[in-house]
Amino acid sequence: MIFMGAPYPIATHPRGLLHIQSGINQVKSDLLILLLTNPGERVFLPDFGTPLRQLIFEQNDASLEFQARNMIINSIQQWEPRITVTQVDVSSQVDGNDLNPNDDRTEQEHILSVKILFFDPEDMKEVQELRLQVPLADGTGVP
Numbered sequence: 001m002i003f004m005g006a007p008y009p010i011a012t013h014p015r016g017l018l019h020i021q022s023g024i025n026q027v028k029s030d031l032l033i034l035l036l037t038n039p040g041e042r043v044f045l046p047d048f049g050t051p052l053r054q055l056i057f058e059q060n061d062a063s064l065e066f067q068a069r070n071m072i073i074n075s076i077q078q079w080e081p082r083i084t085v086t087q088v089d090v091s092s093q094v095d096g097n098d099l100n101p102n103d104d105r106t107e108q109e110h111i112l113s114v115k116i117l118f119f120d121p122e123d124m125k126e127v128q129e130l131r132l133q134v135p136l137a138d139g140t141g142v143p
Helices: 024-036 062-079
Strands: 084-091 111-120 125-137
Touching: 024 062, 024 111, 024 125, 062 084, 062 111
Parallel strands: none
Antiparallel strands: 084 111, 111 125
């Protein structure tokens, strides 16, 4: 089965039409949309998403890593049956090389790093990887 859809973030074709993609790139885009959508944001699918924003003012420690990991695993199990997840790593330690080179790194300790390893059902020989950095508050109440 071929999955087609719009990439995340939404992009346009040079002719002005919406860009369409398929295969593993579409699966990764759909996974990002799942992780970045807060439950309740979709009117007709109010349970769709991952409640990572609930963690925004929590202390960035091992407990937060555990909570975020469980939220991610539960969301993927419920909403993304196309992939087989082999590993979900959540860390309060962010590799500076993963950040935007223009970032001044002052907020580096207030970022949660997520790495998901999974198999595309169309190609079970190759492990795919998705990385995401989730900004958190710095303990002052300001995200």
